[in-house]
Amino acid sequence: MIWKKPVIPPVVLRAFTSGLGNYIDPSRPLWSLMQKQYVALQWNSLNLDAICKLTDQPDTLEGLALQTGWRFAASDGDLYGACHVGSMVGRDYNTPPITTGFSYDAQTLTFMESLEQLKLLPLPDGMTGAGPFELRGLSIRWLHFEAFWLRNTAAPTGTQEPDGTGDIVVPYTGFVEDFPNYLELMSPYPVKYFLTAIWPCVQTACDSKKQKEKDAADAPKTSAQRAEDAAKNQRERLERLTRKAEDEAKPKN
Numbered sequence: 001m002i003w004k005k006p007v008i009p010p011v012v013l014r015a016f017t018s019g020l021g022n023y024i025d026p027s028r029p030l031w032s033l034m035q036k037q038y039v040a041l042q043w044n045s046l047n048l049d050a051i052c053k054l055t056d057q058p059d060t061l062e063g064l065a066l067q068t069g070w071r072f073a074a075s076d077g078d079l080y081g082a083c084h085v086g087s088m089v090g091r092d093y094n095t096p097p098i099t100t101g102f103s104y105d106a107q108t109l110t111f112m113e114s115l116e117q118l119k120l121l122p123l124p125d126g127m128t129g130a131g132p133f134e135l136r137g138l139s140i141r142w143l144h145f146e147a148f149w150l151r152n153t154a155a156p157t158g159t160q161e162p163d164g165t166g167d168i169v170v171p172y173t174g175f176v177e178d179f180p181n182y183l184e185l186m187s188p189y190p191v192k193y194f195l196t197a198i199w200p201c202v203q204t205a206c207d208s209k210k211q212k213e214k215d216a217a218d219a220p221k222t223s224a225q226r227a228e229d230a231a232k233n234q235r236e237r238l239e240r241l242t243r244k245a246e247d248e249a250k251p252k253n
Helices: 010-022 029-036 048-052 106-118 191-249
Strands: 039-046 065-076 079-086 099-103 133-140 145-152 168-174
Touching (some): 010 065, 010 099, 029 079, 048 191, 106 168, 168 191
16 A cells, blocks of 8 residues: 655654654764654554444544554664654644653554555455545554554545545554454455444443443442441430430429
């Protein structure tokens, strides 16, 4: 598959180059590798809050993926690393994003190797000639996997703007085999098929989220009920003591 090279916003690139020294000594080989041979992808997270508000299964990721920042990564043999530059979404645009962490985890190597494999994958059946694509990263942390998201930038016939229906999703790490509708790592799926495959697990996650919200909402009521019961017990105790005192104060025949 072929995709357009992502255009990194200058403010994000500055945050990467200026913040890297907070995590890597410039004298180390990894510093030079990250500076000269990095790849960078806009990173997104499938928004559970947004998807749980839907009444029907969606056909696209439009409006459901929340941009979380940019991932910069590089590898050369046993030398590899990755960092995250925080998103500007939801921030004061006068405050630039920052490099928020660095990882030496082996998952970085998986990411880089999978990126090379991605170039060799064919388009899904029925999508010959689709594209051009913009490559993004997609995390679904509450389902424990990550994927490449190829955003089709071509508008469907008769329209002016892309609508997400021509997108492709390629899971590359995680436990996708556990889904009721089986998925394979490093296999390309039209976005509608991908969403159909994960939908039963999405519904389970939404049910769990709603139950947690209900339990949290019920917790203050439970506390209030306990306080009310304690106050009632105290009143009844005082009433018993009062009656006892009155009985003892009555003259005895």
